[in-house]
Amino acid sequence: NAGVTQTPKFQVLKTGQSMTLQCAQDMNHEYMSWYRQDPGMGLRLIHYSVGAGITDQGEVPNGYNVSRSTTEDFPLRLLSAAPSQTSVYFCASSNTGNTIYFGEGSWLTVV
């Protein structure tokens, strides 16, 4: 029962470096999304996708890029990491109106 799988779980980056957080789901969900979680701010939506080839910006999209080439995969790219992007990142998937399921989280530190 894989559900939503995201990697890596922990990552330390230097300012200016780029990286990709991987996310895959095996539930054939249409909707996939990336959230970041910061202390006292709950979950904030970065980008989302309602199907292969379709992506859109969420609440805090700056500095991040996404693509959705398949139903299963939805990677999140940090183009040029900044200390403000230090956060916990969650990938999630669902079908409309249904329960949203999360990956285990990725702890990212930018120094």
Add this chain to the structure above:
Amino acid sequence: AQKVTQAQTEISVVEKEDVTLDCVYETRDTTYYLFWYKQPPSGELVFLIRRNSFDEQNEISGRYSWNFQESTSSFNFTITASQVVDSAVYFCALTGSGTYKYIFGTGTRLKVLA
């Protein structure tokens, strides 16, 4: 616009006490869905319960129960006979019919003391 408010930032209870977590929501949708998630210290987000706006009854699942009051736009979550393992941050969430947008509250940290 949709909104979820969890006014309780942190709650502390002694083990075996009952505890209720408050959630107030705003939506213009006539059909919508409400959720509670648990985030234990290990960090993952675990789905707990879901309530459709058109369901007629509140439910109980083990030590968990929830009280949906559309008149006051509230969706409160109760843990009966709390245990130390219930210590976590709890998030309330809302989505509407036909939309993919999920709105989360800022969470309530529950500390259950032995």
